[in-house]
Amino acid sequence: MTVFILCFALFLVGVHGVLTRRNLIKVVISLTIMEFSIFLMLALVGYVSMGEAPVLGSDLVVPQLVVDPLPQAMVLTAIVIALATNAMLLTIAVRLYKKYGTFDIRRINELKG
Amino acid sequence: MRGMSVIVKKIAQLMSSLIFVYGIYIITHGHLTPGGGFAGGALVAGAFILLILANGSEYVRLKRQEEGSSLIESIAVLSALVLATVGLAAGSLVFFNNWLPGGIPGQLISAGTIPLYNIFIGMEVAAALITIFLALVIYKEEISK
Amino acid sequence: MEVMLSVIIGSMIVAAIAAIHARDLLSAIIAQGFVGYGLVICFVMLRAPDLAIVQIVVETITLVIMVAVVLDSSRKELETVIDRRQVATTGMSLLFLVLLLFFFNRAIGSLARFGDHTLRMSEAYVTGAAEQTGSINLVTGVLWDFRGYDTLGEATVLFTAAIGVLTIIRLEGKK
Numbered sequence: 001m002t003v004f005i006l007c008f009a010l011f012l013v014g015v016h017g018v019l020t021r022r023n024l025i026k027v028v029i030s031l032t033i034m035e036f037s038i039f040l041m042l043a044l045v046g047y048v049s050m051g052e053a054p055v056l057g058s059d060l061v062v063p064q065l066v067v068d069p070l071p072q073a074m075v076l077t078a079i080v081i082a083l084a085t086n087a088m089l090l091t092i093a094v095r096l097y098k099k100y101g102t103f104d105i106r107r108i109n110e111l112k113g
Numbered sequence: 114m115r116g117m118s119v120i121v122k123k124i125a126q127l128m129s130s131l132i133f134v135y136g137i138y139i140i141t142h143g144h145l146t147p148g149g150g151f152a153g154g155a156l157v158a159g160a161f162i163l164l165i166l167a168n169g170s171e172y173v174r175l176k177r178q179e180e181g182s183s184l185i186e187s188i189a190v191l192s193a194l195v196l197a198t199v200g201l202a203a204g205s206l207v208f209f210n211n212w213l214p215g216g217i218p219g220q221l222i223s224a225g226t227i228p229l230y231n232i233f234i235g236m237e238v239a240a241a242l243i244t245i246f247l248a249l250v251i252y253k254e255e256i257s258k
Numbered sequence: 259m260e261v262m263l264s265v266i267i268g269s270m271i272v273a274a275i276a277a278i279h280a281r282d283l284l285s286a287i288i289a290q291g292f293v294g295y296g297l298v299i300c301f302v303m304l305r306a307p308d309l310a311i312v313q314i315v316v317e318t319i320t321l322v323i324m325v326a327v328v329l330d331s332s333r334k335e336l337e338t339v340i341d342r343r344q345v346a347t348t349g350m351s352l353l354f355l356v357l358l359l360f361f362f363n364r365a366i367g368s369l370a371r372f373g374d375h376t377l378r379m380s381e382a383y384v385t386g387a388a389e390q391t392g393s394i395n396l397v398t399g400v401l402w403d404f405r406g407y408d409t410l411g412e413a414t415v416l417f418t419a420a421i422g423v424l425t426i427i428r429l430e431g432k433k
Contacts, residue, residue, distance in 0.1 A: 003260060003372055006267040008362050010274060010293075012355050017278040019351035020344075023336050025283050025328060029290045032320070033274045036297050039313075040267070043304045046380075049259070049373030053305040054396035055147055058219025060388050067305045068380040069396040073405060075309055076397065077412035080151045080238055083316045084419035087245045090327050091427045094249075097331040098256065104336050106343070139311070144393035147307035149401065155315040162322060183424065190417050197410065211403055216392060224392035230402045230409075237413055241420040242319060249323065252427045253330055 003044055010037040024093040024103045028086065035082045039075045046071035116169030125167030132160040140235035144224045150231040154238025161243050170250055179247040186240035193233040196226060260372060263303060270296040283333045287324045291317065308397050 014037060017030025046068035054069040056062065093103065100108050116122060133156075139146075140153030203212045216223035270293045277289035294317035301310040338344070370376065383400055391399035401409050 001366070001372060003263050003267060004366060004369065006264055006271065008358075010267065010271050012358065013271060013274045013278065015354060015358065016351050017274075019354065020347050021278065023283070025324075026278060026286065026335070028324075029277055029286055032290060033277070033293055036270075036293055039309070040297060040300055043301060043306055043309060044372065045369065046375060047304045047373060048375050051305060053147070053307055054384070055307070056388055056394045056396070058394060060218055060394065062385055062388075066384050066396075068375055068383075069400050070380055070383055070405075072306050072309055072397050073400040074408070075306075076149070076151055076312055076401065077409055079309070079312050079316050080155065081412055081415050081419075083155075083320055084241065084245070084416045086320060087249075087323055088419050088422050088426070090323060091245075091249070091252075091423050094252070094327055094331065095426055103332065144395055144398050146395065147397075148311055149308065149395070149398050152308065152311040152315065155312060155319065159315055159319060162319065166322070179424075183420070186417060186420060190413060193410065193413065197406065211391065218388055218392050218394050224399075227391065227393050227398060227402045230406075231398070234409070234413055238416065241416050244420045245423045246319075246323065248423050248427050249326060253326070256330075 004041070007037055007041050007044060010040070022105050024096065024105060025090075027105075028089050028093065031089070032082070032086060035078075039079060042071040042075050116171070117167055121167050125163050129160040129164045132163065133157060136160060136235075136239075140231055141228065142221070143231040144227050145219065145221070150234030151238055153231075154235040155242060157235065157239040158242035158246070161239075162246050165246070165250065170254060176251065179244060179251065182240045182243045182247065186237055186244060189233045189236035189240065193230060193237070196229060196233070200226070259303070263300060266296055266299055266303075281335050283328045283335060284325070286335075287321065287328060290324075291321050294320070308395075 011034055014030045014032075014034030017033065018027055021027055021030060048065050048067055051065040051067040052063045054066050054072065096108055097103060100111050102108065136153045136156030136159075138153075139148035139156060140150055143149030143153065200212045211225040211227070213225040213229075216225075218224070222228070273289045273292040273296070277286045277293065280286035280289060294313065298310050298314045298317070301307075301313060383404060384396065387396055387399050387404075388394050391403040393399040393403070
């Protein structure tokens with residue numbers, strides 16, 4: 001049970017960062033940390049103690065205890081998507097820096113047009 | 114973006130070929146060992162990114178490379194869709210039907226359409242990551258001019 | 259096992275706090291890299307080799323892109339000023355934390371204990387899946403056979419993100 005609580009604490013750190021930081025790069029980093037905690041949560045939920053990795057031998061014998069492959073398949077795609085969306089957020093940040101000369105969200109809000 | 118010293122360039126050339134071959138191995142053995150299209154595609158993209166970082170941006174003609182990788186990306190997504198639709202037509206009216214013969218599980222050529230999907234998604238991931246990286250490098254060149 | 263995982267996740271939390279409060283953006287990015295590579299170790303311990311391979315490559319590429327972005331622009335963190343808006347956002351964040359903690363407390367009761375995972379669904383994905391799909395890596399079998407729609411959607415999102423980057427970052431229009 002402690003691992004679930006610690007994983008949730010990691011998520012809370014990310015939420016705190018998104019809500020209180022003013023720097024755009026810090027916001028992107030906080031979002032990445034939230035993504036990490038969600039990947040970890042899914043992998044933790046699917047774990048079976050003393051289970052084996054979901055790769056069989058060529059004799060097709062399923063071991064007694066296997067880790068659930070479904071959360072792993074979902075996280076596998078989500079990791080690559082997270083990279084692509086992160087890159088997109090970073091390009092938006094770069095363009096805003098080019099236009100306004102700052103990463104500060106408040107200044108960007110004030111300097112309209 | 115300027116290149117690094119000749120030692121870094123030589124080591125990067127040697128290592129990137131190894132990383133590239135390892136990525137291809139991960140993609141083609143995705144149904145037998147851990148890995149698959151997503152992991153292998155990211156590795157192949159990593160090999161190219163290492164080359165560009167070590168050799169500087171004069172090493173490749175950026176614009177043409179970017180157009181090429183964007184084209185490969187589109188073709189890969191399209192062919193995965195076509196393969197899924199062929200399953201709709203050839204099989205029992207199920208999208209994503211595994212319509213090729215299964216073969217013996219555990220051998221390299223087995224599992225029907227899964228290795229083909231792995232290859233296409235590997236191409237797609239590699240091309241997408243290279244496109245994003247090249248777009249950033251081109252932007253950096255343009256603002257430093 | 260659970261103790262080892264707790265230690266690793268605890269150090270990841272410390273690194274995450276350091277990343278959020280760092281004075282220099284470059285050190286913030288490096289602390290975020292610590293969180294990412296700690297996640298790789300967790301995946302290896304949780305018997306998920308596929309995830310470990312993907313995460314270790316993706317984390318490296320993310321770090322390269324982030325360092326490139328920060329070195330291009332400024333790497334100084336903004337001054338923290340304590341005014342009404344800062345106090346308001348901090349209070350809002352505390353409120354959110356309490357709210358999320360409340361719902362987490364409600365939800366944690368319905369989860370099985372760590373390591374005792376049993377699901378009706380996972381039976382079908384494990385027993386007989388290798389004969390049905392022909393793929394002895396069960397994760398790939400789930401990815402491309404049982405749940406092909408999901409994976410196709412994710413590939414579409416990746417494609418859209420790449421197109422979006424190309425559109426946003428272009429300075430001058432094509433002739």
